Amino acid sequence: MSPVSTDAETHEAAGARRPKPITSGRTSLPEHVTVKVFVIAPLVAIAAAVPFAWGWGLSWIDIAIGAAFFVISGLGVTAGYHRLFTHGSYKAARPLRIAMAIAGSMSAQGQVTTWVADHRRHHAFSDRAGDPHSPWRYGTSPAALAKGFWHAHMGWLFDREVTNVERFAPDLAGDRDIRTVDRLFPVWVLASFLLPALLGGLITWSVWGGVTAFFWAGLVRIGLLHHVTWSVNSICHMIGERPFSSRDKAANFWPLAIFSFGESWHNLHHADPTCARHGVLRGQLDISARLIWIFEKLGWATKVRWPSATRLTRLAQ
Known part of the structure; x- marks a missing residue:
């Protein structure tokens, strides 16, 4: 059974009418180095977390x-970058739309526009040639899947x-508000690291309180959020339950449900992306x-695409 049409498919169909290449070149060397820094630095922080906490550095603050x-930046990705901007699952009032774009930017996962472009491309070619992060890219042997997991994860x-x-x-790309948020992306990332340090220092009234907050609520928090997001790309396309029909290998992986804010119910998402x-x-x-749902009740979100029993029955295997 074919999945319900998606925004990604709509844009892909438009691309078919006006053929454009999937990629538009390569990142510059400075941009490439920057990506590596933002990927590796939080990972190193996670590796250092245990000895750091054991020795002298973790408090309830x-x-x-x-x-x-974690909640602010994480929901900025899931309810903002993903469900609002990528798939149009709801319409948001302008202040909410800008706020969600900024919150998602604070996850240090890239600008709104590039994140959305990557994800729409993922849906257009999910687990097929052209998918930027399929774990099945290299085949189905144990060695190929190990290599594919690494590729899909990070x-x-x-x-x-x-x-x-x-x-x-x-x-x-044609949205003035989003262009402004994207242009200020370094500011949002810097704030995501420095605001926790500022709060930690003010609450404890000490420099050390700022240092530990920068480490835990800045570096480690970003690192954990990165790996939760990447696990949806990797784990949720390899193992789990598939109660709904989709054209790829997207699956539900319940252990990630809370930390991913519901994103790991990935099978239904790929069966009905919007x-x-x-x-x-x-x-x-x-x-x-x-x-x-809260946004809708407050009048900040409209035209929410909630699931219907009829559609779910049609998508069920």
Whole structure:
């Protein structure tokens, strides 16, 4: 059974009418180095976390600040970058739209437009040639899957090819507000690291409180959020349950449900990408969908694409 049409497919169809290449060149060397820094530095921080905490550096204040920024930046990615900007699962009032773009930018996962272009390309070619991060890229043998897991999880971030924004995200490229948010991307990332340090220093009234908050609520928090997001790309395309029909290998992986704010209910998402709720079965907690529901009740979100029983029945295997 074919999945419901997606925004990614709409843009891909437009690309078919006006052929444009999938990629638009390669990143410059400075940009490539910057990506490596933002990928590797939080990873190193996670590796250093245990000895750091064991010796002299973790408090409940660090945990509280880190949790708060994890939620803000994480929901900026899931309810903002993903469900709002990539798939149009709902319409947001302009202030909310800008706020979600900024919150997502604070995850240090890239500018709104490039993130959306990559993800729409992923849906257009999911688990096929052209998918920027499929774990099945190299085959199905154990060695190929190990290599594919690395590629899907984070290896693809070191590729220098750039997804063609004109093909996959022309709507965002022409949005003045989003262009402004993208232009200020370094500011949002810097704030994401420095605000926790500032709060830690002010709350403890000490320089050391700022240092530990920078480490835990800045570096470690960003690193953990990165790996949760990347796990949806890798794990959720390899193992898990597939109760709905999709044209790829997207699966549900329940252990990630809370930390991914509902993104790991990945099978329904690929079966019905524009749906605002991914966790549609009994017991499937979807925090991002609940946030969108709150936005709708407050009048900040409209035209929310909630799942219908008829559509779910049609998508069920």
